[in-house]
Amino acid sequence: MSTGAQKLMVIHDASRTDGLSAIISAFESLPVGSGDELTLLGVIHQLSSSLKIMSISGSNTKYKDDERIKKEEYRKREEVMQLSTICARNKIMFQIDVQYGSSPKMIAAIAAKSSRVTWVVLDRQMKKDRKFFMEKLTCGILRMKRDNTVEKLRGPITMEDKKLRSSKRTPSNEHVSYGEMIPIMSKRELSPKSE
Numbered sequence: 001m002s003t004g005a006q007k008l009m010v011i012h013d014a015s016r017t018d019g020l021s022a023i024i025s026a027f028e029s030l031p032v033g034s035g036d037e038l039t040l041l042g043v044i045h046q047l048s049s050s051l052k053i054m055s056i057s058g059s060n061t062k063y064k065d066d067e068r069i070k071k072e073e074y075r076k077r078e079e080v081m082q083l084s085t086i087c088a089r090n091k092i093m094f095q096i097d098v099q100y101g102s103s104p105k106m107i108a109a110i111a112a113k114s115s116r117v118t119w120v121v122l123d124r125q126m127k128k129d130r131k132f133f134m135e136k137l138t139c140g141i142l143r144m145k146r147d148n149t150v151e152k153l154r155g156p157i158t159m160e161d162k163k164l165r166s167s168k169r170t171p172s173n174e175h176v177s178y179g180e181m182i183p184i185m186s187k188r189e190l191s192p193k194s195e
Contacts, residue, residue: 006036009117011108013125014042020079022148027086029150031119034091041097041111042074043104071098105129109136118156
């Protein structure tokens with residue numbers, strides 16, 4: 001694995017008011033330091049169905065305004081500002097990304113892949129989808145625990161790890177040809193039975 005800068009993405013269910021204080025408390029145990037990059041991905045569930053209907057019917061402006069206001073409110077949260085200050089003090093590049101969607105785990109997985117992060121941190125709400133993230137992502141995965149500590153679920157998967165996993169799934173001594181899967185039947189068994 002390269003020794004370059006780490007890219008850490010904290011995935012936070014932004015529709016909730018809790019969770020960020022736990023990240024701040026556990027900051028020292030995160031695998032990020034001077035010269036690294038930390039992205040806070042706030043995922044907000046889709047707005048109410050009445051706004052979705054308005055958006056479909058053509059009154060898209062109110063929906064977009066509400067979305068913009070929610071994003072700005074999130075960026076101005078006290079905990080977000082604290083995290084920004086901590087990153088600045090530790091010379092860590094800090095970014096905030098706020099996205100809307102009906103499937104927060106899909107949004108988070110797509111964002112993590114496209115950003116090519118080396119680690120993701122699942123907040124307490126997102127940790128329920130850890131199996132999904134383990135299957136979809138190759139980066140390292142951490143999760144926040146109830147006691148505000150960080151638990152390592154897995155380190156980043158390297159190309160060598162992928163090769164080992166694929167060789168374990170299909171050992172050469174277990175290959176079976178198509179012909180071996182079909183039982184041999186005699187002509188008598190294949191012919192129609194006469195009564």
